[in-house]
Amino acid sequence: MTFSLLLGVVIALGLALFAAASRRADLRRMERSLKSRERAGRQGSDKAPLRHPVIDLTRCLGCGTCVAACPEEGVLDLVHGQAAVVNGARCVGHAACERECPVGAITVTLGDVSERRDIPAITESLEAVGSPGLFLAGEVTAQALIKTAVEQGASVAAEVARRVREQGAVRRDGVLDLCVVGAGPAGLSCSLEAKRQGLDFVTLDQESGPGGTVAKYPRRKLVLMQPVTLPLHGRLDRMTYTKEELVALWRRIAADHALPIRGGETFVGVERRAGGEFVVRTESGKLAARHVCLALGRRGSPVKLGVPGEDLPKVAYSLLDARSYQGRRILVVGGGDGAAETALGLAAQPGNRVTLAYRKESFFRVRARNQEKLDAAIARKRIDVLFGSRVLEVRNGAVDLEVVNGLGPEKRTLGNDEVFVMAGGVPPFEALQRSGVSFDPKLLPPSRPVVEQGTGLVRALAIGFSLALAALLWTLVHFDYYGLPLAERPAHPKHHVLRPGRGLGLEFGILAAVLIGVNLLYLVRRSPRFRFEAGSLRAWMTSHVATGILAFLCAVLHGAMAPRSTPGGHAFWALAVLLATGAIGRYFYAWVPRAANGREIALAEAKARLERRLSSGGDGDRRFRESALKDVAALVERRQWRSSFFGRVLALAGVERDLRALAQRLARAGRAEGVPDAEVRETIALAREAGRAALMVAHYEDLRAVLSTWRYLHRWVAVLMVVLVLLHVVSALTYGEFVGGGAG
Numbered sequence: 001m002t003f004s005l006l007l008g009v010v011i012a013l014g015l016a017l018f019a020a021a022s023r024r025a026d027l028r029r030m031e032r033s034l035k036s037r038e039r040a041g042r043q044g045s046d047k048a049p050l051r052h053p054v055i056d057l058t059r060c061l062g063c064g065t066c067v068a069a070c071p072e073e074g075v076l077d078l079v080h081g082q083a084a085v086v087n088g089a090r091c092v093g094h095a096a097c098e099r100e101c102p103v104g105a106i107t108v109t110l111g112d113v114s115e116r117r118d119i120p121a122i123t124e125s126l127e128a129v130g131s132p133g134l135f136l137a138g139e140v141t142a143q144a145l146i147k148t149a150v151e152q153g154a155s156v157a158a159e160v161a162r163r164v165r166e167q168g169a170v171r172r173d174g175v176l177d178l179c180v181v182g183a184g185p186a187g188l189s190c191s192l193e194a195k196r197q198g199l200d201f202v203t204l205d206q207e208s209g210p211g212g213t214v215a216k217y218p219r220r221k222l223v224l225m226q227p228v229t230l231p232l233h234g235r236l237d238r239m240t241y242t243k244e245e246l247v248a249l250w251r252r253i254a255a256d257h258a259l260p261i262r263g264g265e266t267f268v269g270v271e272r273r274a275g276g277e278f279v280v281r282t283e284s285g286k287l288a289a290r291h292v293c294l295a296l297g298r299r300g301s302p303v304k305l306g307v308p309g310e311d312l313p314k315v316a317y318s319l320l321d322a323r324s325y326q327g328r329r330i331l332v333v334g335g336g337d338g339a340a341e342t343a344l345g346l347a348a349q350p351g352n353r354v355t356l357a358y359r360k361e362s363f364f365r366v367r368a369r370n371q372e373k374l375d376a377a378i379a380r381k382r383i384d385v386l387f388g389s390r391v392l393e394v395r396n397g398a399v400d401l402e403v404v405n406g407l408g409p410e411k412r413t414l415g416n417d418e419v420f421v422m423a424g425g426v427p428p429f430e431a432l433q434r435s436g437v438s439f440d441p442k443l444l445p446p447s448r449p450v451v452e453q454g455t456g457l458v459r460a461l462a463i464g465f466s467l468a469l470a471a472l473l474w475t476l477v478h479f480d481y482y483g484l485p486l487a488e489r490p491a492h493p494k495h496h497v498l499r500p501g502r503g504l505g506l507e508f509g510i511l512a513a514v515l516i517g518v519n520l521l522y523l524v525r526r527s528p529r530f531r532f533e534a535g536s537l538r539a540w541m542t543s544h545v546a547t548g549i550l551a552f553l554c555a556v557l558h559g560a561m562a563p564r565s566t567p568g569g570h571a572f573w574a575l576a577v578l579l580a581t582g583a584i585g586r587y588f589y590a591w592v593p594r595a596a597n598g599r600e601i602a603l604a605e606a607k608a609r610l611e612r613r614l615s616s617g618g619d620g621d622r623r624f625r626e627s628a629l630k631d632v633a634a635l636v637e638r639r640q641w642r643s644s645f646f647g648r649v650l651a652l653a654g655v656e657r658d659l660r661a662l663a664q665r666l667a668r669a670g671r672a673e674g675v676p677d678a679e680v681r682e683t684i685a686l687a688r689e690a691g692r693a694a695l696m697v698a699h700y701e702d703l704r705a706v707l708s709t710w711r712y713l714h715r716w717v718a719v720l721m722v723v724l725v726l727l728h729v730v731s732a733l734t735y736g737e738f739v740g741g742g743a744g
Contacts, residue, residue: 026705027701029077030078030079030080030701033077033078033079033084033086034079034600036074036086036087037079037084037085037086037087037604038604038607039362051091051092051093051095051108051109051142051143052085052088052091052093052108052109053066053075053076053085053088053091053097053098053106053107053108053109054085054106054107054108054109055082055083055084055085055105055106056104056105056106056107057082057105057593057594057597057598058105058594059103059104059105060082060083060101060103060105060106060593060594061082061102061103061105062078062081062082062083062593063102063526064078064083065100065101065102065526065537066083066096066097066100066101066106067083067097069096069097069099069100070094070096070097071094071096071239072090072091072092072094072367072368073090073367073368073369074086074087074090074367074368074371075087075088075090075091075097076097079597079600080593080596080597080600080697080700080701080704081592081593081596081704081708082593082594082597083097083105083106084597087368089365090365090366090367090368091108092145093108093143093145093148094145094226095108096226099536099537100537101537101538102526102537102538102540102541102544103538103541104538116441116444117439117440117441118142118298118427118429118439119141119142119439119441119444120136120140120141120142120432120437120438120439121437121438121439121440121443121444122135122136122141125155125156125159126141126152126155126156126159127159128436128437128438129438129443130436130438130443131272131435131436131437133276133278133290133291133292134270134278134291134292134294134435134436134437135156135159135160135291135292135293135294136293136294136295136437137149137152137153137155137156137186137187137189137190137293137294137295138152138153138182138184138185138186138187138295138296138297139184139186139296139297139298139299140294140295140296140297140298140427140428140432142298145226146185146214146226146228147226147227147228149184149185149186149189149295150185150186150188150189150228150229150230151189151228152186152189153180153185153186153187153188153189153190153191153193153293153295154189154190154192154193154231156190156193156293157178157189157190157191157192157193157194157196157197157199157231157293158193158197160177160178160194160197160199160291160293161177161193161194161197161198161199163291164177164199164290174287174288175277175288175289175290176200176201176202176287176288176289176290177194177199177200177201177289177290177291178190178194178199178200178201178289178290178291178292178293179201179202179203179204179278179280179287179289179291179292179293180194180201180202180203180204180292180293180295181203181204181205181267181280181292181293181294181295181296182203182204182205182267182294182295182296182297183203183204183205183207183209183210183211183254183261183263183295184210184211184214184295184297185214185250186293186295187203187205187210187293187295188203188210188230188250188253188254188259189230189231190203190293190295191203191254191259191260191261192230192231192232192233192253192257192259193231193232195231195232195257195259196231196232201260201289202260202261202262202287202289203259203260203261203262204261204262204265204267204280204282205261205262205263205265206263206264206265206266206267207263207264208263208264209251209254209261209263210247210250210251210253210254210261211247211250211251214243214246214247226239227239230253232253232257233253233256233257236249264284265282265283265284265285266282266283266284267280267281267282267294267296267428267431268281268282268283268431269281269431269434269435270292270294270435270436271435272436273288276290277289277290278290278291278292280292294432294435294437296428296432298425298427298428299424299425299427301425301426301428302317302318302421302423302424302425302426303421303423303424303425303426304421305333305391305394305421305423307391307392307393307394308393308394309393309394309395310394310421312394312395312396312419314394314396314416314417314418314419315394315419315421316418316419316420316421317420317421317422318420318422319342319345319346319420319422322342322345322346322348322349323349325346325349325352325418326349326350326351326352327350327351327352328346328351328352328353328417328418329352329353329414329415329416329417329418330346330352330353330354330355330416330417330418330419330420331355331357331391331399331414331416331418331419331420332346332354332355332356332357332419332420332422333357333358333391333419333420333421333422333423334356334358334421334422334423334424335358335359335360335363335365335366336365336366336422336424337365337366337367337370338422338424339356339358339420339422339423340356340363340366340370340371340373340374341370342420342422343356343374343377343383344370344373344374344377344383346420347377347382347383348382353384354382354383354384355383355384355385355386355414356383356384356385356386357385357386357389357390357391357401358385358386358387358388358389359388359389359390360387360388361387361388362387386401386403386412388403388404388405389401389402389403389404389412390402391419392411394416394419397415397416397417398413398414398415398416399413399414399416399419400412400413401413401414463545463546463549464549467549467550467553468549468553470553471553471556471557474557475557475561478494478498480492480494481494481495481498481560482498482560482561486562489560498560499560500558500559500560500568501732504557505557505558505560506558508554508555508557508558509554509555509558509568511550511554512551512552512554512555512558513725513729515547515548515550515551515554516547516551516575516721516722516725518543518547519543519544519547519548519551520718520722521540522540522541522543522544525537525540526540545582548578548579548582549579551575552575552576552579555571555572555575556572559572566728566731567724567727567728567731568724568725568728568731568732570724571721571724571725571727571728574717574720574721574724575721577717578714578717578718578721581710581713581714581717582714584710585710585711585714592700592703592704593700593704595700596697596700596701596704599693599696599697599700600693600697602689602693603690603693603694603697606686606689606690606693607629607632607633607690609686623673624666624669624670624673624675624679624680624683627666627669628666628669628683628686628687631662631665631666631687632662632686632687632690632691658691659687659688659691659692662684662687662688662691663684663687663688666680666683666684666687667680667684670683
């Protein structure tokens with residue numbers, strides 16, 4: 001007895017310790033994510049330049065599927081049990097999160113395009129507005145994914161082929177059906193589909209062969225892809241390729257299908273003839289075509305620094321093979337992934353001394369994988385970083401920079417052998433506009449409005465009500481049997497049909513078991529550990545709910561409305577508890593994280609207003625506001641992240657005392673700095689708002705942590721139910737009959 005008691009105490013304390021440690025780790029992870037989101041908001045990198053995810057908190061269940069599905073680390077994370085956008089600038093528009101969300105809570109959108117002048121106005125068929133016959137495909141359409149580019153290219157060629165067939169015009173000598181400009185993934189796909197459709201076409205590219213932007217990547221760079229089907233070739237199922245593998249594959253496909261690709265043709269522009277045909281001009285000539293597909297990238301010509309000495313031979317704007325540079329003093333200018341990868345590749349070569357210069361105060365457009373490698377290289381002193389810097393002059397053997405530090409800008413000279421300017425490119429928008437492509441935001445279709453869709457409770461209740469009503473009608477039709485006591489049922493004529501062990505009663509039981517199995521397959525589909533991707537996760541979620549309700553109703557009818565104290569009867573009650581806990585977890589548990597995240601947004605807004613006030617007023621005002629911001633940050637830190645559960649419970653009584661003390665400190669500081677009373681009162685009001693919001697966020701998070709045990713209850717009841725169902729099936733197969741005609 002004593003040993004059992006001691007063992008029980010050890011197990012209980014071990015579980016409690018594990019739960020407490022897990023909870024603390026979860027809070028620390030959330031704190032890091034929220035601080036990262038705050039930094040991104042201050043730097044303007046909370047949203048991607050083109051496409052970014054928007055999360056509907058009314059629907060998000062916090063399953064984490066979107067976080068696992070996103071191939072770019074750090075874009076999404078779970079905050080207070082729901083998905084949140086942390087670093088939107090790292091999103092490249094894969095939309096894997098949108099596809100994998102089981103409840104449709106994520107939309108990947110362009111956002112507000114009403115002021116954007118870098119997005120071409122095109123129709124649904126990818127035709128330039130106002131220029132019939134002129135199509136765009138690939139990166140130039142503001143779609144950065146290889147998969148999208150391939151699909152767009154094939155779509156353009158198919159549309160051109162349809163028009164050629166409909167028009168039925170006689171081909172004129174020297175006038176092509178289609179001219180494709182660019183041999184990247186969009187141009188290659190368009191060419192393959194044009195070949196398949198039997199079009200008279202040619203493809204122009206300034207390089208010697210297919211590859212596009214990818215061909216200019218550094219040696220051995222990994223390229224992320226999604227499975228895609230290339231016309232005439234088939235499906236590409238791999239998710240990652242090296243640059244060399246992908247370019248070699250594209251060139252082999254082009255050679256196998258004898259695509260008419262002309263290399264070394266630098267695009268100049270497109271003009272329309274009086275007869276409606278286009279004339280495509282390159283630096284080496286021109287050709288005529290009835291339709292044109294501009295499958296150009298957005299990078300265009302590289303951005304120049306515009307400083308003395310930039311035309312020296314040691315200045316380069318791309319890096320193809322880092323191994324060519326060893327024992328050199330190298331400066332890399334830029335702060336994106338291209339600059340990071342260039343610096344990392346050069347730093348890995350023997351004898352190189354690499355300095356990375358960036359005009360901003362931190363990296364915010366760098367992907368998480370590159371950021372981790374960059375941090376490690378900086379820690380090992382392989383790369384020096386100069387934030388807040390700009391190049392003043394490039395000289396033989398040296399580079400002059402201006403570096404801003406706490407004391408202001410200072411001039412610094414670095415010994416230097418090579419300079420790599422990786423500051424992006426100037427898109428070819430000018431040439432596109434001359435060719436008839438409009439970038440007028442008024443011509444762009446309005447962005448799809450992203451609105452809260454609600455929890456879907458009414459629809460789910462309607463479905464559940466309909467199924468339950470059907471089961472009730474069935475029992476009423478056969479109430480002459482179901483209404484009898486168990487002892488009198490064997491004599492009823494319907495007994496051989498409706499009893500659990502025979503006829504329809506047995507079929508209801510088999511159907512319930514099958515539905516339970518299908519229901520559990522949802523867990524396999526949702527888990528990232530399994531490569532089971534049949535159907536969308538959203539459809540599986542709907543199936544999970546529907547099969548759960550149907551399984552319960554079939555079990556009710558299988559048990560002939562009278563479950564007994566047997567493994568089958570216990571399995572029935574476990575299924576009932578499972579249905580109830582699932583419903584509560586689906587709708588009630590989702591409300592608490594939403595409330596917490598709503599308070600988190602209010603807290604972020606209050607802190608942002610305080611920070612915005614720092615940039616105005618005199619020195620005294622700024623010192624006062626800085627002091628206020630620090631006091632508020634300390635209060636938030638203490639209440640939200642550094643106190644215990646019981647400490648926050650006690651803080652409910654002491655919150656007003658803390659806020660009064662904060663207000664008194666701020667009032668004294670304001671008087672000491674000579675800050676106007678109105679300014680002091682407004683700052684105190686913001687501080688109070690932030691303090692209360694922080695405490696409410698903390699309490700909602702505590703409530704969420706308590707309610708999260710509901711999920712464990714749901715899962716363990718599911719395990720118990722499966723075990724009982726298996727025992728019930730074994731018992732039925734062994735004895736062939738159900739004892740007493742009950743549910744087993």
